Amino acid sequence: MRIRILFLIAILCSMLSGQIGFAGEAANPGAIEPKADQALRQMSDYLKSLKEFTLRTENTTDELALAGSKLQFGQTVDIYVKRPDRLRANAEGDLANQRFFFDGKSVTLFNKDKKVYTTLEAPGTIEEALEYAQNAFNLSAPLSDLIYPDAYNVLTQNVHSGHYVGLHLVRGIQCHHLVFIQDDIDWQIWIENSQTPLPRKMVITSKWLAGAPQFTALMSYWKTSARLPQDLFIFTPPVTAQKIEILPAAKGK
Amino acid sequence: MNHRISNIVIKVILLTFFFQGLTMGFPVTDTPKNTLVVKAEARSGRGRYVRPQPADRRTARRVHRRHQGYRSGAYVYSLSSDCREEVVSGKTYYYCDGVYYQAYYQGNDLVYVEVEDPR
Secondary structure, eight states: OHHHHHHHHHHHHHHHHHIIIIITOOOOGGGBOHHHHHHHHHHHHHHHHOSEEEEEEEEEEEEEOGGGOEEEEEEEEEEEEETTTEEEEEEEESSOOEEEEEOSSEEEEEETTTTEEEEEEOOSOHHHHHHHHHHHHOOOOTTHHHHSTTHHHHHHTTOSEEEEEEEEEETTEEEEEEEEEOSSEEEEEEEESSSSOOEEEEEEEETTSTTOOEEEEEEEEEETTOOOOGGGGOOOOOTTOEEOOBOOOOTTO | OHHHHHHHHHHHHHHHHHHHHHHHTOOOSSSOGGGEEEEOOOOSTTOOOOOEEESSHHHHHHHHHTTOOSTTOOEESOOOTTOEEEEETTEEEEEETTEEEEEEEETTEEEEEEEOOOO
16 A cells, blocks of 8 residues: 555656656747857858858767667768758768768668668658658658758757857867757757858757767868759669668657 | 655655656666667757667567567668578568568668568
């Protein structure tokens, strides 16, 4: 009997603390400090103004493996964007060497090592195709949050508060360092303090997971007025490559 | 008396942590915790819940059989090098240790799904 009461109290406490701590807070744009808000908006507006651009991002992803050890895997991704409807990414990394293509009609993922690819019909703009690929197939493009033309709204969608940390250097470039708090993750962004407010670094922390694993991205080699050839975005399967299917996203996700 | 009350308080706190753990997705019970790999979230604004990933292919089959409703349900992230490749009706299958697999993309990851004997 006493055990049952204890369980009941514990469940109630757990529900209460959950509500007070996280679920009860609604996204409130006013909770973003004006200085942080301004820097993020400037970056978003600047990225939106870019029609054809390329960048390189050097990413690391933490994975918690056997016996609680934390492993870090690296990946370098070259991203090519031609608004409104072309996107290409070449990823070379510890876990996979992959190519991502969007040619305005379909999205293709090609695994260079295993020589397999999958293609899904996704006509429209970059953001329409990415949304569809994400929702229907859990398929995402690297740093897609920044590629969307409405980056500000996408980034702050689930933010509870945002803060200005300071002026800090990223590879010698002075940047506004900002931090944003969400339910499950916190993310930091470093935005160049200049007339070209480009994102230079991003860190995402999955704060409630044991070991608080992080994703980091260092962005460099920005070319903000590139001339990209059309065939860069078109996938031509190598003769030896095999086409495979992509599993639909699990329901309820 | 005081001792009994503090005892109860400690139990409530411990159980609270337990339920919190369940709701936050920590592998508190039932999950073989040594076999799960948890990956950092790589999206911010629309950040979704981080999914646990199996680290070991043998246990992966066991773990995922309960969660995946696709085909026979089980999949692995890699195949051992002694698997045999077989082409049946133009499709490539991998035969490993009495089980047939077919390659699929699951999100951005390549997985091998257990399938019926294609022959």
